[in-house]
Amino acid sequence: RKEVEQDPGPFNVPEGATVAFNCTYSNSASQSFFWYRQDCRKEPKLLMSVYSSGNEDGRFTAQLNRASQYISLLIRDSKLSDSATYLCVVNALQSLPGQNFVFGPGTRLSVLP
């Protein structure tokens, strides 16, 4: 079992739809959580940090459930420009040096006109 797992995707949704991504992690010592978006052949870019019970940034809402060890990302009123791969990243400071950041495999989103 992978340390960080995500919805396999791809998600194909029409413009304006609401879409939710789920991510689960196995290391209970994980302390911080992030969502990145990665466009095709580009570098990952930080979308949101999720530090406590969740946070919202415009159309994007991230939730953290420590007891169940999952985080989610909700995108409301999706735009064509939201099409990308969304990466769940977990940071466990007690992990081996250099292994702190664990990446999920990513979920690809295509927003269709």
Added chain:
Amino acid sequence: EADIYQTPRYLVIGTGKKITLECSQTMGHDKMYWYQQDPGMELHLIHYSYGVNSTEKGDLSSESTVSRIRTEHFPLTLESARPSHTSQYLCASSDPSHPGGPLHFGNGTRLTVT
């Protein structure tokens, strides 16, 4: 926002050549990382450094080497490039004064070995 730069953006080179991929950051971050990513695939950590003169191998075996002589500079070298080295190489840094803070990525080097 962290400033982290990679050069070149694209590199096409013949088999057997020695290459160095440059990565520099201006934020004074002690922690720096190199990831390798094939198209449509996951990122894999190949090297990391926690400061000057500190370098370690990541969880994916790589024939590349790295050095960390200055805090801001973390170059990656391939002594003899092969087609199997064709991939995207991503450099990243994080701020140790902000434990649990995010990774900041450079814009990547896309390497093609012919």
